[in-house]
Amino acid sequence: MMQDPSKNGVLAVQTLRNNIMASSLLASAVIMLSSVIAMLMSKPSAQSSLFLYGDNSHLGFSIKVFSILVCFLVAFLFNVQSVRYYSQASILINVPSKKILSWSPSLTMDYVGRSVNRGSYFWSLGSRAFYLSFPLFLWLFGPIPMFLCCIVLLLMLYSLDMSAEFGPAAESEDHKEVAKLPA
Template sequence: MEKQILDFSLVPLGLCLLLAYHIWLLHRIIKHPTSTILGINGVNRQVWVRTMMEDVSKNGILAVQTLRNNIMASTVLASTAIMLSSVLSIIMANSKARPSEIVLGAESELGFWIKFLSILVCFLMAFLFNIQCIRYYSHASMLINVPVKKMSSSHLRAEYVKRTVNRGSCFWSLGLRAFYFSLPLFFWLFGPIPMFLCCVVLVFMLYFLDVTFDYGGVVDEEEEW
């Protein structure tokens, strides 16, 4: 009974803590982009795309190689996510072993399925996000080298490529967040207290990884993303 009370109190509290942090982070990215690492990277990517497209004949190979490196990184994460999803599916489908023999602290078959299914959803979301990241970066690798003379408006083409590259980066970040979210769910297998402590440590770690004050939080309107 005591363990059930902790499950119903600490687990939702830890998840709400992670959700509240990411809502706050999204607000900071929208309102003060240069006070976050994600916002600064978004602004710098826009400048990079504009610089690459100013002289396609000179910078085209560099742009494609850079996007290809990002595609390779996303491919590694997508492959890792689908591999872990397959392993979890095999464990869940293994009917020979009892759930209580696999999961530490599991008191019922329902608890076993909820915990493993939650981790599986995180890995599947990480796979889908990284696939979308590859999709956008693949589009950008072609668009960034389209001759300006072939387009009716070079400004519109540049803006579209900027949005495409930034969308790919957003899906990359979401894929990483899905991996991060799987950590507390994994610790949930050992009980609600390790899961809650992992949520608290993860929020502090993400804060120091996401927030910066080096740029003073000021950015031109045309550079906001």
């Protein structure tokens, strides 16, 4: 919801459209990969390879592939929810706030902001579920590649989540600077 939608309305809707497109692309990729995994599950087990370590039984292979399939379907559901919230926000964001308040007093700018935040939250969860599929895929080749991928994934996610600019360290620095400001 904007005070003057003629100035920045296009920018807000284009940004949400880009988020919707990203979520749709990831959801489409996940569904395509899920159908490939389902096809793998229906095929009889291949012979043992030198590259496979650990359990080579048909049941073990089925459990591994089924866990990848579940991970992909969870990622798909999260991305669909992300598209849902972003679409709702893109409709509401260009409605002039004066008209909205006269139509429905419970529909406020905070509600639209929460809708955008929920879309971002589901996008994040969908991405995390997609990331989780990499170690599960490497589990097909044995526990060692899976373990190494988990370590790399943890380091990558830690570096993304705990950035010095945006993480808890930055918040404590901002609070120190605010405390030093004269009253």
